[in-house]
Amino acid sequence: MHPHNDQQQDWHDFEIDSAREIVTLLRAIGDKKQLVRMLIKGETDVCLTAVLEVDTERGTVVLDCPVNAEQSRRAGGAERIAFETTLDKIRILFSSSQLRSVTHEGRPALEMAIPETMIRLQRREFYRMATPVSLPVMVCIPLPPELGGGTAAFPLADISCGGIALFDQKLVLGNSIGSHFQGCVLDLPEIGSVTTALHIRNALDLTVLNNKTRHRLGCEFVDISRGNLNLIQRYITRLEREHNARVAGLG
Incomplete structure (x- = not known):
């Protein structure tokens, strides 16, 4: 698709x-x-x-x-x-x-x-904001031994209070639909870092500019704390404000 x-x-x-x-x-x-x-x-x-x-x-x-x-x-x-x-x-x-x-x-x-x-x-069930392309927001995911161990960082495509979408170009996470990853850390610029578990709900291959394909994984937050959710809401509000300022500037 x-x-x-x-x-x-x-x-x-x-x-x-x-x-x-x-x-x-x-x-x-x-x-x-x-x-x-x-x-x-x-x-x-x-x-x-x-x-x-x-x-x-x-x-x-x-x-x-x-x-x-x-x-x-x-x-x-x-x-x-x-x-x-x-x-x-x-x-x-x-x-x-x-x-x-x-x-x-x-x-x-x-x-x-x-x-x-x-x-x-x-x-959309949750309001989703596309994250910046030029300075991508990153999520660090600890990898289980069967995926090689260590941690891997992935750029976000978008963010909502319900979850994130990330790009996994090199298929590091493999065929991971349905997988749970604990202790994932989102680094939100000027807001702080958020730690949460992620549940991978789906995968889509997207055709973007120049007919390149990007592998996009839709992830849901699992048992996220209220404090962390507040940080995400603050970040979404900030993205919205920046977006509106750009639109106003163009207008």
Whole structure:
């Protein structure tokens, strides 16, 4: 998935792993005949499909074949396929590692396993501020032995009272969705440092300027103290004030 960078400031992302909720969402996408964009890993062209049926007994989703037969053939052999659609103005992202060619009501179709997780990008729950790009705010995360030990520093993409998004360009944190990291230290300029545990909720690859891709991890604060939360709120207020001053200066 490659949502553009500027959209990220307006959305709050949640990973859904409740099987019942995933089935409900897939059925709603099918009932409303929402078009689903399908992106085959390693390819640039996007094909369109739709959800035809969700079979909970077999644990499968049946999708309409793309109009282009060659795309259908390639989808059947792809190692990973990403899907993106919208439902009631909320963007839904999910993926599959395997599609099979099947027949549905006498017509060719594609079948995949019901995804174990989905990401729902919805209107922000917490007010999020993008952090400066030129002088990035850093978070230091202690690494467990299986990730090499020591600590690693990552630049922030944005911050809210609920969590942060960080960029992990070198994939130091590996495939860490669902992981908890204790004793993470946020260094907030002119405010002070904040120590908190972080829970990694999701990962997105963002296409930024010059078509470069950045690996973005959405993290939630865990058991953050009231004092530390106050520091974060003060920092967000300061960022807001600086942003407003820049806008006023430009106006």
